[in-house]
Amino acid sequence: MAPSFEDGNSLFNFVVRDGNGVKGMVDLGLSKVPEQYIQPPHERIVKLNAIYADELSPIDLSKLDGPDHDQVADAIVNAAEVLGFFQVVNHGMPVELLESLKNAAHDFFGQAPEKKAAYRKGVSPSPYVKYGTSFVPEKEKALEWKDYVSMVYSSDVDALTYWPNECKEVALEYLKFSMDMVKKILKVLIAKLGVTLEDSKIDALIGLRMVNMNFYPTCPDPELTVGVGRHSDMGTLTVLLQDGIGGLYVKVEEDMDAGRKGEWIEISPVPGALVINIGDTLQILSNGRYKSAEHRVRTTSTKSRVSVPIFTIPKQTERIGPLPEVVKNDGVARYREVVFEDYMTNFFGNAHAGKKSLEYAQIIISSTST
Template sequence: MAPSFNDENSLFNFVVKDGNGVKGLVDSGLTEVPGRYIQPPHQRINKQQAATALPENMAIDLSELDGPNHDQVVKAIAHAAETLGFFQVVNHGVPLKLLDSLKVSAHQFFSQPAEKKAAYLKAVSPSPIVKYGTSFVPEVEKALEWKDYISMVYTNDSDALEFWPNECKEVALEYIKTSKEMVKRLLQELIGNLEVNLDDSRLESLMGLRMVNMNFYPTCPNPELTVGVGRHSDMGTLTVLLQDGIGGLYVKKGENSSSGNEEWIEIPPIDGALVINIGDSLQIVSNGRYKSAEHRVRTTSSASRVSVPIFNLPLPVAKIGPLPELVARDGVARYRELLFQEYMNNFFGNAHEGKKSLDFAAIN
């Protein structure tokens, strides 16, 4: 018989503080979603009302960057960055076998007993570069997200091999290392498209902090009442995301914030592809030319889903602000210059709320 979680404190302690996570709730035999997970109606995801972005229009072949179609490929990447903020890439240089191993490793990590995962809770983790948790910032959220995660910050190979969980450390490290050149190339092409030249050290400072997450979305008895991840944009420069075959990732089309006119597009999984999305830092650096993508994740009752993002972020000590050449050309700076650490502190201090995180840097 499933335990009762009518008391919000007992639910919070079980899921968050004790590290059982959403998976612990599901494993307990839960047949309906506890009230703390029920989203207000305007935050719920109506699958029927979302458009599906056709795969053939979304997958960009990165191998063609080195051929005669280079300019057309850059144009496609830039167009996606200026509009939806999301695109998918194939022939990206990350081995397909590794992508399969990542999904298997994610399931292996989350299928462990709760006490094994709880060893990485923030308060007891052997290192600040590894954190296991649930939802986003559960202490400040009115409604919790139906998601557990393990987050691993990359400092160097030896730290990763020593502190990251055994179930996933080798494949996660390989994922970060094999994707680095792709991320650098995409950033070079996007900055070049703005007709600005950045030297390698400046480029590196925009992607010098890398963090890989493994996200786990357990089956949900009432998916229509919940979200896996609430609407938000990522804080970094570029995010590389591996989806499994289940789907459930939605991106908002355009920046119209009027809830009556919103259009959401489902990003369908494409076998062997990686999803790329623009983060807030690149929107700031490009003075608003490139758009960070507002996105969210639906839950499902049919199967547990995993996703594995790499967040490529500026170094915490890096200053982020509109590139001076763009400010001179545009005649206005739309964002102030600030340390990325300040932006990051603000981002993690608030619940997900669309692209509100950008207001922290915006010049009104």
């Protein structure tokens, strides 16, 4: 018997507890957005108001090892300081792999609900695989219009044993291809801070790796909902494959040439490109020089959208704080040192709320101090 979408408990149990997800609800037929998914007006994304970031050219990573290295490194650093996001091409990832990845995501979410629900928290065959919906549905005032499967990497053997059959091989290949690129970008960013880190420290900063597959079903009224609410990522660097539908928005934190501080711009998909964004960890390490990108996702009424992020995150035991050389240069520490496991617990314990997660490590500096 179909649930009543007018009844909050019935809807929550069907979508969240029983693992049918937003897709399961949409597949039953919806002519309007259920109340639980209607965002307050200030959180809605109005496509007609969108500003596009078409003038932000993708960065050609193949030039990092050539005569144009300094130019490319400067472009990466500038993007990290101003927007916290950039797109890269010629990244070494085969286009065929990226297409296979999008197809695998559709294959996974296209399964019968009970197949996906087998990976729900508490019943999943592995603590490293979780299927769910929204972000923290128990704490959200308005739910996000998204289903996802999250796969934490521990070893190749575990990945091939426990990750879903529909996507495990291509997801693992995607992760492996990404890591050289992530290390290369991270080394550029650290070097521009005037700091030299041992390879073991770089590895510790990206020691926890997670591949997510996100699915945003069609929505009868996209203006009322969000696919993902305003947030920044907690980790070091995020690699994102988005499909050609679009809907990713990034908030401008620092003034750009067009004077857009505080505005949201849509990141138009570029065929074959990957999106890189700075996470909270790198903002803390850089003492605020690099900006973790506050971003959100719009839903669509025309076609279901998929995206596949890789989150590179410090090991849970790692202590994260502003790098001493940067603090010495700045004359003040803007963040305190934290054990990353504690930061992660705080991050996942609250609903998305912009960059509020950074407050956990922030040191309030009085403007009256001299």
